[in-house]
Amino acid sequence: MSERPESAGKGEVFDPGSIRRPFAILNRDLAWLDNAATTQRPEPVLKAMDQFYRLHNANTRRSVHRLGAEATAAYEGARAAVAAFIGAKSPAEIVFTGGTTASINLAVAGFARWEIGPGDEVWVSAMEHHSNWVPWQEAVKGVGASLKVIPLTSDGRLDLAAFRKGLSAHRAKWVAATWVSNVLGAANDVRAICAAAHAAGARVLVDGAQGVAHLPADVAAMDCDFFAFSGHKMYGPMGIGALWGRGELLEQMHPSIFGGEMIARVDEQTSTWAEVPYRFEGGTPHVAGAVGLAAAIEWVRALPPAAHEHVANLAREAAERLAALKDVRVWGPAEGRVSLVSFSVKGVHAHDVAQVLDSRGIAVRAGHMCAQPLMRRLGIESAVRASFAPYNTTDEIRRLLEGVRAAQELFT
Ligand SMILES: Cc1ncc(COP(=O)(O)O)c(C=O)c1O
Known part of the structure; x- marks a missing residue:
């Protein structure tokens, strides 16, 4: 897990490590990219x-x-x-x-x-x-x-x-x-x-x-x-x-x-x-x-604006890098991502992708995401979703991509 300061856009530097520390649950080898399902709670809330x-x-x-x-x-x-x-x-x-x-x-x-x-x-x-x-x-x-x-x-x-x-x-x-x-x-x-x-x-x-x-x-x-x-x-x-x-x-x-x-x-x-x-x-x-x-x-x-920019940047970067992978289809508009990206890997079931990612300590959501009518309009039954919070890092995106490639190698 990289805790180096990351560019948060508009020239500001945001350090996800400083946000991450009060989340005891994240102090393990865990890339929590399932924030849209539920976020983790900081110490002041507990x-x-x-x-x-x-x-x-x-x-x-x-x-x-x-x-x-x-x-x-x-x-x-x-x-x-x-x-x-x-x-x-x-x-x-x-x-x-x-x-x-x-x-x-x-x-x-x-x-x-x-x-x-x-x-x-x-x-x-x-x-x-x-x-x-x-x-x-x-x-x-x-x-x-x-x-x-x-x-x-x-x-x-x-x-x-x-x-x-x-x-x-x-x-x-x-x-x-x-x-x-x-x-x-x-x-x-x-x-x-x-x-x-x-x-x-x-x-x-x-x-x-x-x-x-x-x-x-x-x-x-x-x-x-x-x-x-x-x-x-x-x-x-x-x-x-x-x-x-x-x-x-x-x-x-x-x-x-x-x-x-x-x-x-x-x-x-x-x-x-x-x-x-x-x-x-x-x-x-x-x-x-x-x-x-x-x-x-x-x-x-109390979060600085840079924290929100950081989340949007992570979602955009993940979407761009996933879309650049062979046989990966990213869903949703190219512009204006708030915090998440959903994608499908050709020939690999979403649950299999999530399983491989979990074996590497990366938690994502896979399935119909409680949006079955939307899935049908997209012509799919399920997808994989990575969703971000200020405590996530670009290094976790690197791990996500490596995991997706590993799933492709295993299943195709
Ligand atoms: C857009 C949206 N609406 C509603 C819900 C349901 O929220 P809850 O399970 O907290 O009632 C969710 C949860 O995933 C959601 O993403």
Whole structure:
């Protein structure tokens, strides 16, 4: 593993070694190139969670004792940190969930489903993760509505011209689009998608899972209606994420998890709901997760711009060097990679490539990457994906390429 300073573009020098040290899990012969599946957690995130359980553990909002007050303050402080991180108007617009999948399901079950009816159209982009596809299939099922797909251009971007042309002002109700594709790697122009959707009277849910670690998130600038993301894809804990919704929309949203802490009053036959966002957080919340997420936000915010340039440079360099290999096909647009590259090796199954790489201490993702409809559009069943974080190095790209060549020698 090389820890030499690497050029981070714009003449700045970035040292991934300095970022890598607080990640105990990386202090072994491991090239972790599976960051899009989940990132590793730095020491401050682990410490924040540990401190919560050691020093402040209690349930929130229901206990009068001091630990209860401390736990509530920590949890609500984390909510405020999330709100500031994504440009929300108020912490009340942040609903803590288990992650992106849970957030999208919450918005669909609590809001979208109630306003989708016969003849309506819901649009998903061709590059959506199953988490932002299957809930919409369920939403149109049985109500006489249909699912439309924003197609791809030949270079692997969303075909927004076709989208605008196909959008019907009378029928379009919802648009579900990812900020950054977990397969193709480039960022979508979600602002343009929101503008087109709103002009047609439709609402937009943006899947921010692959964006938040690498790009500045600003829901106001995007002008979306709902935004979902996971903590574990941005150096935070698993099992925590958030749904942001416009305040006035959250006020209209129906709760879909019923029970303790989400009520105002319970009578024998009926109940009324707590205020937003608590009415969407029934049951004991993942307080340590929220605290860890707040620590991850602080960590990401402290990253210098050069760290983000370094990640984009790694993705671009890996894509260019892989594309130059014989019988390797790189997927996605040549320009604008945020953090990852997916590729196929002719005559070698993606899982075999990943197996050979693993035998060399290189962790990548192989398979359909929870994007089967996209895979079919690309004419493949699976691919290999290398995804990067600031702690990765160009030396790891060298090892990746050597491993791919070794797989080719073994299997072809
Ligand atoms: C673009 C995208 N959306 C949604 C998800 C689902 O995230 P989670 O499993 O944290 O709910 C992922 C995870 O890979 C993803 O990459």
